[in-house]
Amino acid sequence: MITTEILYAHFLENLQISTDTRNIIKGSLFFALKGDHFNANEFAAQALENGASFAIIDEEKYKISDRYLLVEDVLTSLQDLARHHRNQLNIPVIGLTGSNGKTTSKELVNAVLAERYKTFATFGNLNNHIGVPLSILSIRNDVEVAIIEMGANHQKEIELLCTIAQPTHGIITNVGMAHLDGFGGFEGVKKGKAELYAYLKKTNGYTFINRDNSYLMEMSTAAGLNKLIFYGTETGNTIKGQLKSSDPFIEVDWTNHEEESSVKTHLTGSYNFENILAAICIGDFFDMNPESINQGLANYQPKNNRSQLTKTDRNTVICDFYNANPSSMSAALNNISVLTADQKTAILGDMFELGPESAIQHELIAKQAFESGLNEIIFIGKDFYAYKDNTKAKFFKTPNEAAAYLQENPIKNNMILLKGSRGMKLESLLQYL
Known part of the structure; x- marks a missing residue:
């Protein structure tokens, strides 16, 4: 098995790490990480063909030359290499x-x-x-x-x-x-x-x-x-x-x-x-x-759709859809409620990873939105959809359904809060706002 010290010596030759065969950095060390649905050991040869200097693998059957460096566990080796570098x-x-x-x-x-x-x-x-x-x-x-x-x-x-x-x-x-x-x-x-x-x-x-x-x-x-x-x-x-x-x-x-x-x-x-x-x-x-x-x-100019104020042809949009949880959603609603604007709209997507708390947390956010003095509220996702009978808002199961509505009913001259969990992909709606 290759030691951390030997790996570090190779790392110092180029100071580059790659983990994706689609984006190999020439001369880099390729770490063949495993995920729930992939085993990058299978792509080690491709990584070398694409320009990596060495491939770090943890399955011996893939070691077909000296350019394949065998370790006990690729992820642990990556972490140990980082610790070693940090110590320098x-x-x-x-x-x-x-x-x-x-x-x-x-x-x-x-x-x-x-x-x-x-x-x-x-x-x-x-x-x-x-x-x-x-x-x-x-x-x-x-x-x-x-x-x-x-x-x-x-x-x-x-x-x-x-x-x-x-x-x-x-x-x-x-x-x-x-x-x-x-x-x-x-x-x-x-x-x-x-x-x-x-x-x-x-x-x-x-x-x-x-x-x-x-x-x-x-x-x-x-x-x-x-x-x-x-x-x-x-x-x-x-x-x-x-x-x-x-x-x-x-x-x-x-x-x-x-x-x-x-x-x-x-x-x-x-x-x-x-x-x-x-x-x-x-x-x-x-x-x-x-x-x-x-x-x-x-x-500093905010980017990555976090607290980012964007002017479109028709509206001012608070792009805050990189991610969301009950705390950040509540803060965002509090914020738009006090901003100066003639018309205000909130487009809110489901919040993920809440477990048993999900239903009550979505209910609390929906209630806060209803009480925020907004001119229009649009909820997107299956968790918010549970409250679809409330007449104070529009409800859609998917962003595609919401996009169709926005195309038919364009929002103009509004300040719009666009916020939801990353998995909701609310960025797809920005072109309709």
Whole structure:
């Protein structure tokens, strides 16, 4: 069997990893990962033909030359290789997790720190047991600070990711009603996310905490953390901030006890205030002046359909359909209800991975939508469809059905919230808005 040290020597020759034969990087190491419906050992030869230097496999029958490197388990080898690479890096690594706002917070922190440092941040949402190793292996020697996003849908996952990323600093954005099925309810969510706190306690790392969030304060106390940096809306925090405006873009007043400052952003949604404050706090901790912090925030343009305000030919659309859970859905409805617009519409898709809580959570969101003062509400998906007898909204089982309706009944001169779980593929509706 090939050792991690030998794999690392091969990795250093090209510093590239591939896991998909359709996107092979020339000279890379191809890791033949397995999934529920595929076994990439079967495609190792194709990976080599497409330009990979070596194929890492875990089934001996596929080893037909020295370019096939046999390991006990390909996924474990990838994770061990990432750990080995991480051990060579003597830099701050900020581990970031939470139920909502992970990716936006990661992007904001990166936008701020990049004003002074050579940074690396998780690309997209490569934040799971495969994505985190790939992210770590993408960090080069010139990087001064890394921001690693860590996602989870069950307990012990953050614990595993911490052993790979080995964060020196950490932040939990919040805990909410997300992945309830895998975590076993809200208390399970708290327990799972707190695995980051447990790691930082064990390694004597630094933790950034929103002091306004009672759940995070409770979790940090239980973990016995002692290197704490607080942000929030009250005095006594390292960074104190106030939401000045959020209609439609967020403006924040803040102080670090020495200097008062204000910043206008391109983010919509008052729920992003705490994500902005977190980025300010982290920038301040890393010795950045207010001008540089504000410049990073002001220059950040939201993308990836998270809190993204888009002007179409007919409407203003809040594109927030990358994903959804009850906490983020409720926050999005609260946000559109206070924005200034003559006409408002919400198009909401089902929320996934809620387990036994699904029916009650969809009912609560439907009720909130009915009470939000919207001019029109459109629900899409089988879970929301259970409330189809309510005359205050339109109900469709699929996005295709909703698209047909929108083509026949175009919405004009509205502010539209478009939000649902990723699997609903609500981006297909944007062309009709």
